[in-house]
Amino acid sequence: MTIKVGSIELKSRVYVPPMAGVTDLVFRRIVREVDPSCLLSTEMVSSKALMYKTENRIMDLGANEHPIGIQIFGHEPDIMAQAAQMAQSKGADFIDINMGCPVPKITKGKDGCALMREPELAREIIATVKSAVNIPVTVKFRLGWDDESRNAVQFGEMAEGAGASLVTVHGRTRQQLYSGKADWSFIGLVKKALSIPVFGNGDVFEPEDAIRLLEITNCDGVAVARGSLGNPWLIPRITKFIDTGVLDQAPDDIERLVVAFKHCLGLIAYKGLRVGTNESRRHLTHYTKGIPGSAVFRNRLTQITSAEDALNILAELASTVEGPGGKERFLFAVEQDYLEYCKKPGEGNGDSEDRIQTPVNIGSVAPIAVP
Numbered sequence: 001m002t003i004k005v006g007s008i009e010l011k012s013r014v015y016v017p018p019m020a021g022v023t024d025l026v027f028r029r030i031v032r033e034v035d036p037s038c039l040l041s042t043e044m045v046s047s048k049a050l051m052y053k054t055e056n057r058i059m060d061l062g063a064n065e066h067p068i069g070i071q072i073f074g075h076e077p078d079i080m081a082q083a084a085q086m087a088q089s090k091g092a093d094f095i096d097i098n099m100g101c102p103v104p105k106i107t108k109g110k111d112g113c114a115l116m117r118e119p120e121l122a123r124e125i126i127a128t129v130k131s132a133v134n135i136p137v138t139v140k141f142r143l144g145w146d147d148e149s150r151n152a153v154q155f156g157e158m159a160e161g162a163g164a165s166l167v168t169v170h171g172r173t174r175q176q177l178y179s180g181k182a183d184w185s186f187i188g189l190v191k192k193a194l195s196i197p198v199f200g201n202g203d204v205f206e207p208e209d210a211i212r213l214l215e216i217t218n219c220d221g222v223a224v225a226r227g228s229l230g231n232p233w234l235i236p237r238i239t240k241f242i243d244t245g246v247l248d249q250a251p252d253d254i255e256r257l258v259v260a261f262k263h264c265l266g267l268i269a270y271k272g273l274r275v276g277t278n279e280s281r282r283h284l285t286h287y288t289k290g291i292p293g294s295a296v297f298r299n300r301l302t303q304i305t306s307a308e309d310a311l312n313i314l315a316e317l318a319s320t321v322e323g324p325g326g327k328e329r330f331l332f333a334v335e336q337d338y339l340e341y342c343k344k345p346g347e348g349n350g351d352s353e354d355r356i357q358t359p360v361n362i363g364s365v366a367p368i369a370v371p
């Protein structure tokens with residue numbers, strides 16, 4: 001079954017949807033390395049903010065990321081249309097409109113999920129954006145504002161009528177935020193009512209969850225957000241399980257630590273030392289979750305201020321997991337990336353004074369030769 005989003009033919013039924021503070025260029029590059037075809041999206045970007053500052057790094061796209069969408073939020077149709085045009089000129093394959101964000105800061109300004117209470121305005125936004133660009137427009141929303149007003153079916157019909165080419169439905173209401181369980185049956189009602197592809201979303205943490213969601217909802221695809229945190233391999237494992245019924249093993253703990261460290265290096269290189277290490281802390285705790293004996297290391301990982309900190313702690317954890325051989329395997333696997341990083345730590349995002357001043361000596365933690 002081929003899923004078509006406008007003129008784009010998807011090769012995968014799996015989507016890593018927008019996550020603010022997570023699905024940046026670095027995270028997506030890691031996902032793309034393990035899964036060549038899943039659908040990707042940027043974090044959400046404020047349409048209004050783009051009117052004041054047209055350059056926004058959230059819209060940076062890498063060459064190998066396609067198919068990828070840029071997600072915009074806002075409630076003023078003309079401003080949303082201009083933002084969509086900017087996103088299109090950045091090379092997005094589709095524009096995703098956020099009509100599901102539950103965060104009060106967003107909804108109090110009529111943005112995000114607040115638009116589920118204003119379907120006429122939502123229609124105008126979708127139609128105006130659609131007519132402003134020549135790439136597909138998709139919409140992401142929830143089941144409704146609260147249990148008393150679950151209008152996802154009508155809202156989906158409205159989105160389709162206004163020109164959306166795909167919708168992603170998170171099986172919770174705005175009031176639920178992330179509590180309770182996603183109601184996959186209700187997502188199935190949206191799927192049944194629409195002709196455009198529907199991606200079901202909410203609480204997929206294992207490949208088996210994805211299969212159950214697809215069976216219950218009959219959706220065209222599945223969107224996997226939190227499950228991919230510290231676990232990018234979940235995406236290709238789901239893809240393969242859906243396509244072939246074969247369930248691949250998750251990578252072993254040392255492999256996880258290797259990718260964790262590369263993620264950290266990528267963030268520092270891309271965002272600068274201060275922001276990069278800050279943001280890495282959260283990712284590193286996700287990568288190490290479930291590794292036996294990792295709790296005490298996780299605590300230390302939340303305090304890293306340099307790539308060397310991360311390297312030391314992860315190497316020690318590798319040793320705890322598999323003995324000296326584990327540490328050696330970890331260091332051997334990260335050596336090349338680390339040395340390259342030390343030679344050229346990257347541009348960062350403006351806090352260049354925070355860049356690594358001196359290359360860290362990998363030899364202080366590594367039983368390996370450093371040229």
Ligand SMILES: Cc1cc2nc3c(=O)[nH]c(=O)nc-3n(C[C@H](O)[C@H](O)[C@H](O)COP(=O)(O)O)c2cc1C
Pocket residue numbers: 017018019020021022043044071098099100101140170201202203204223224225226227
């Ligand atoms: C940290 C975080 C940031 C998120 N940011 C966005 C966002 O920018 N736009 C959006 O539409 N949804 C956002 N979401 C919602 C997710 O895309 C997804 O709908 C939700 O997490 C449910 O899916 P899951 O159970 O697979 O995590 C975010 C979720 C998380 C956890």
